Amino acid sequence: MSQNIKNFSAEPIVRYRNVTKVFDQRVVLKRLDLDIMPGEKIALIGPSGSGKTTIARLLMTLEQPTSGTIEVNGELLWHMQHKGKLITANEKHLHRMRSSIGMVFQHFNLFPHMTILRNVMEALVHVRKIPKPQAQQRALELLQQVGLQDHIKKYPAQLSGGQKQRVAIARALVMEPKILLFDEVTSALDPELVGEVLDVIKGIAEKKDTAMLLITHEMDFAREIADRILFTDGGVIVEQGTPEQIFENPQSPRLQAFLTRFLKERQYGLASETAAAGAE
Amino acid sequence: MWDWNYTWEILPQLLKVVPITIAATLSAFIFACALGAPLAMAKQSKNKWLSLPVSAIADFIRKTPLIIQLFVLVFVLPTSIGLTLSPFVAGMIGLGIHYSTYLSEVYRSGIEAVPKGQWEASTALNFTKTNTWLRIILPQSIPPTIPVMGNYLITMFKETPTLSAITLVELLMTAKTLGSSSFKYVEALTLVGLIFLVLSYPSALLVRALERRMQAREGSAAIK
Numbered sequence: 001m002s003q004n005i006k007n008f009s010a011e012p013i014v015r016y017r018n019v020t021k022v023f024d025q026r027v028v029l030k031r032l033d034l035d036i037m038p039g040e041k042i043a044l045i046g047p048s049g050s051g052k053t054t055i056a057r058l059l060m061t062l063e064q065p066t067s068g069t070i071e072v073n074g075e076l077l078w079h080m081q082h083k084g085k086l087i088t089a090n091e092k093h094l095h096r097m098r099s100s101i102g103m104v105f106q107h108f109n110l111f112p113h114m115t116i117l118r119n120v121m122e123a124l125v126h127v128r129k130i131p132k133p134q135a136q137q138r139a140l141e142l143l144q145q146v147g148l149q150d151h152i153k154k155y156p157a158q159l160s161g162g163q164k165q166r167v168a169i170a171r172a173l174v175m176e177p178k179i180l181l182f183d184e185v186t187s188a189l190d191p192e193l194v195g196e197v198l199d200v201i202k203g204i205a206e207k208k209d210t211a212m213l214l215i216t217h218e219m220d221f222a223r224e225i226a227d228r229i230l231f232t233d234g235g236v237i238v239e240q241g242t243p244e245q246i247f248e249n250p251q252s253p254r255l256q257a258f259l260t261r262f263l264k265e266r267q268y269g270l271a272s273e274t275a276a277a278g279a280e
Numbered sequence: 281m282w283d284w285n286y287t288w289e290i291l292p293q294l295l296k297v298v299p300i301t302i303a304a305t306l307s308a309f310i311f312a313c314a315l316g317a318p319l320a321m322a323k324q325s326k327n328k329w330l331s332l333p334v335s336a337i338a339d340f341i342r343k344t345p346l347i348i349q350l351f352v353l354v355f356v357l358p359t360s361i362g363l364t365l366s367p368f369v370a371g372m373i374g375l376g377i378h379y380s381t382y383l384s385e386v387y388r389s390g391i392e393a394v395p396k397g398q399w400e401a402s403t404a405l406n407f408t409k410t411n412t413w414l415r416i417i418l419p420q421s422i423p424p425t426i427p428v429m430g431n432y433l434i435t436m437f438k439e440t441p442t443l444s445a446i447t448l449v450e451l452l453m454t455a456k457t458l459g460s461s462s463f464k465y466v467e468a469l470t471l472v473g474l475i476f477l478v479l480s481y482p483s484a485l486l487v488r489a490l491e492r493r494m495q496a497r498e499g500s501a502a503i504k
Contacts, residue, residue, distance in 0.1 A: 060400075060403065060404055061403060062400055062403060062404075091409065095406060095408065098403070098404075098406040099406055101404075102404060102405075103400075103404040105397060105400065105401065105404075107397050108397075109395075109397035109398060109400060109401035110401075111398065111401070111416055111420075112420065113419050113420050122405070122415065123405035123406065123407065126407065126411050126415065127405060127406045127407055127408075127411070171405070172404070172405075175405065175406070
């Protein structure tokens with residue numbers, strides 16, 4: 001049940017232009033051009049080290065591009081005007097720009113010294129400056145949405161991986177970002193906990209008009225919720241298209257090889273699961 | 281040899297200065313704790329113009345003897361900038377500055393133990409730098425350092441006799457005065473040693489208990 005690319009009439013909310021990122025003389029992203037439309041759900045697939053995560057980290061301002069520009073809402077993210085010249089953005093500019101971006105991490109990164117409720121409330125109170133009672137109300141709504149209303153007084157260490165990641169999703173959502181980044185959010189989870197997290201993300205994708213950039217190894221999931229799929233390899237977008245185009249009619253040999261390998265792995269995975277079930 | 285009558289006679293005089301010794305230790309410790317935090321943050325700063333000089337000064341203070349620093353405070357400052365400090369204040373500042381350089385290292389290890397993901401989550405939630413430090417990083421980095429800080433408190437307490445060199449009337453100074461007037465040093469000095477032992481030992485036990493409780497708390501949080 002895949003959709004066609006939606007007819008997005010508005011201006012893109014995010015625009016990467018000619019973006020290159022070099023780490024220790026290793027080029028991880030090569031001259032990337034990418035537009036993300038408001039509300040668009042994009043899945044980024046590709047082998048490890050293909051630059052997927054860097055695309056998200058540059059937008060979250062966790063890494064600075066080596067060259068090129070990123071625009072958010074038509075405004076440059078990493079640059080600002082100063083006396084008629086374009087200079088690297090300062091913390092104040094980044095702080096303002098970040099308010100429309102949110103991110104969920106592979107390793108959750110919950111605050112271990114705070115209860116679940118405070119994890120979700122903290123930024124509302126201290127970043128958005130929303131009075132505590134209202135902030136708590138909204139945090140509770142979000143925690144209910146991810147099915148954790150009975151755990152609000154617990155600490156992160158008392159939760160399962162899947163529960164932790166659902167808290168992290170609530171924590172990012174409560175800030176109402178216009179674009180939400182998911183960086184391999186199920187990769188650190190035990191297989192049996194992946195489903196509950198994916199279900200929560202699917203729910204958000206259906207209900208919210210937040211744009212989403214999902215870096216994922218879950219192909220069925222990508223196929224189900226994405227409007228557009230990008231396949232990256234070696235720091236470039238090798239191929240992109242609707243889920244049908246990507247999965248049913250891959251053009252480039254690299255994508256074909258990637259999908260074949262993925263299918264094989266899944267078959268092997270299923271086979272070993274059946275074997276394990278038989279042994280029990 | 282050992283004069284019991286004399287011992288009982290001088291004990292009250294020695295005990296009378298115990299509060300001063302403890303007050304000097306505690307005020308110097310609080311001063312060191314307060315100064316150690318910004319010192320640790322400055323040393324970690326990405327701004328080289330801040331981190332390098334601060335690190336150099338801290339290294340200099342740590343690698344030179346305390347007593348010289350105390351002499352600078354008491355004998356150099358009055359003649360150079362006309363600032364005369366009482367022995368107590370000079371002792372508090374000198375001992376405090378000296379140990380702040382050690383405590384800043386303790387803080388640093390605590391700060392570095394906080395995973396990188398905590399900083400990244402703080403950025404993603406758009407916390408300001410100040411809020412990230414105050415609400416996310418420091419609350420996680422300070423508790424594990426408490427036992428080490430406790431040990432430094434005891435070390436500083438045992439360091440207070442150095443302050444007798446700048447005429448602070450603490451335990452050693454009192455013992456020396458008593459000894460020189462009666463020529464009976466054994467009793468006075470032995471008592472000083474015993475008083476230090478009696479005060480340090482329970483403190484050390486307390487620190488160890490604290491350490492065990494912290495470990496137990498971490499363990500139970502992980503299991504639950």
